Amino acid sequence: MSVWRQWGLEPIINGSGAVTRLGGAPMPAEVLEAYVQAAAESVPLDQVQGLASRVLAEVTGAEAGLVTTGAAASLTLGTAAFLAGLNLARIEQLPFTAGFPHEFLVAREQRNGYDHAVRAAGARLVEVGFNEIVAGAGVRRTELWEYEAAIGPNTAGILVVHDPHARPPLAEVIGLAHARGLPVLVDAAGELPPRENLRRLIALGADLVAFSGGKALCGPQGTGLLIGKREWIASAALQMLDLDDHFELWEPPADLIDRNRLRGLPRHGIGRGFKVSKEQVLALLTALRRFVALDAPTEQRQRLDLLHQLQSLLDGLPGERRLQIPGDTEGMPLLHVGTGPRAALEVCRALRKGSPPIYLGHGLLDQGILVVNPLHLQAAHLPILARRLREEIQAA
Ligand SMILES: *Cc1c(COP(=O)(O)O)cnc(C)c1O
Numbered sequence: 001m002s003v004w005r006q007w008g009l010e011p012i013i014n015g016s017g018a019v020t021r022l023g024g025a026p027m028p029a030e031v032l033e034a035y036v037q038a039a040a041e042s043v044p045l046d047q048v049q050g051l052a053s054r055v056l057a058e059v060t061g062a063e064a065g066l067v068t069t070g071a072a073a074s075l076t077l078g079t080a081a082f083l084a085g086l087n088l089a090r091i092e093q094l095p096f097t098a099g100f101p102h103e104f105l106v107a108r109e110q111r112n113g114y115d116h117a118v119r120a121a122g123a124r125l126v127e128v129g130f131n132e133i134v135a136g137a138g139v140r141r142t143e144l145w146e147y148e149a150a151i152g153p154n155t156a157g158i159l160v161v162h163d164p165h166a167r168p169p170l171a172e173v174i175g176l177a178h179a180r181g182l183p184v185l186v187d188a189a190g191e192l193p194p195r196e197n198l199r200r201l202i203a204l205g206a207d208l209v210a211f212s213g214g215k216a217l218c219g220p221q222g223t224g225l226l227i228g229k230r231e232w233i234a235s236a237a238l239q240m241l242d243l244d245d246h247f248e249l250w251e252p253p254a255d256l257i258d259r260n261r262l263r264g265l266p267r268h269g270i271g272r273g274f275k276v277s278k279e280q281v282l283a284l285l286t287a288l289r290r291f292v293a294l295d296a297p298t299e300q301r302q303r304l305d306l307l308h309q310l311q312s313l314l315d316g317l318p319g320e321r322r323l324q325i326p327g328d329t330e331g332m333p334l335l336h337v338g339t340g341p342r343a344a345l346e347v348c349r350a351l352r353k354g355s356p357p358i359y360l361g362h363g364l365l366d367q368g369i370l371v372v373n374p375l376h377l378q379a380a381h382l383p384i385l386a387r388r389l390r391e392e393i394q395a396a
Helices: 029-039 045-060 071-084 088-093 113-119 144-150 170-179 197-203 230-240 278-293 296-313 344-353 381-394
Strands: 013-015 064-068 103-107 124-128 155-161 184-187 208-212 224-228 321-324 334-338 358-360 369-372
Touching: 013 381, 029 278, 045 064, 045 197, 045 224, 045 230, 045 278, 064 071, 064 230, 064 278, 071 088, 071 113, 071 155, 071 184, 071 208, 071 224, 071 230, 088 230, 103 113, 103 144, 113 124, 113 155, 124 144, 144 170, 155 170, 170 184, 197 208, 208 230, 224 230, 296 321, 296 334, 296 381, 344 358, 344 369, 344 381, 358 369, 358 381
Parallel strands: 013 358, 103 124, 103 155, 155 184, 184 208
Antiparallel strands: 064 224, 208 224, 321 334, 334 369
């Protein structure tokens, strides 16, 4: 019997993909195994993060990396790194930034709820450009000169929320930033797959990149990655790790933190609440290696297969079903299920309230469509999902 049922909670069928609110990705067996075994022994956390840094460097081509408690924590730690570097007084002062540069430029069209994580470290966001296309008031996206015009003595960095269609292209923003001596932090939390993003954003010169560990990577839900230049990763690590030691005794892994660059040991920093456990780190590294080794076209074929099966189980039902096949081998195939005469919002609500509760993608409800994302669906879910869709779509 499900351990959740034993405790009185009913597990859901997640047909909406890597959604944080729904508990993230179920962990594959080998990831769980690493988690359980790693939890059974003690190892110093700074050494665990040193190991993580070496693995992340090998997998991503970055100079260094850190396992965090999620991409949002990576954004806070990355921001703290740009604000304070290895300056002990600034590390102590955060999130208060009086007396040093603390403005982060961000395109107005990229503002989103996750930028709270950047502001949490003490940064002040300075918006550039407009959102004229969404406003229906113009045809242009953000332009490079708008970033350039906003750079001033208080600018500490640039925040970019990654999207392959972002304008100006990431490479141009990085080029400008580096010409003006500024670092770039990229929020790429949900930008895996495609796997190439693990290397590509770093290769473009991004100083720090944040990824989620609990989305498509299928690591522990409460994990993330921060990868990038060694100096920034060292600062982020210093501001996260527990530092209750004597400086004379403290020997962090040299490839994570160069002790010689410090004139003392800071107290616990702004990221101390983002403690990552050793078993979370090892499970995420295991998940990362698995993700990189999986054959993307095979994986995509299996997902398409699930959707085809579901499609035939729904034959004859009112409303249209349309398979959305991505143009590239790592894109996610989706099934759009029209709810016919019944309002999609009603069907969506009824599915959530049924037994077992079923959660489908709800981004197209206003078009009368529920979206099935196969990322976390298993073959055993399909008959139940099909039966419940029939019951609810046909309900008068
Ligand atoms: C999911 C997401 C985050 C947060 O990631 P966590 O790993 O849940 O902390 C941040 N930014 C974007 C754009 C996201 O999609």
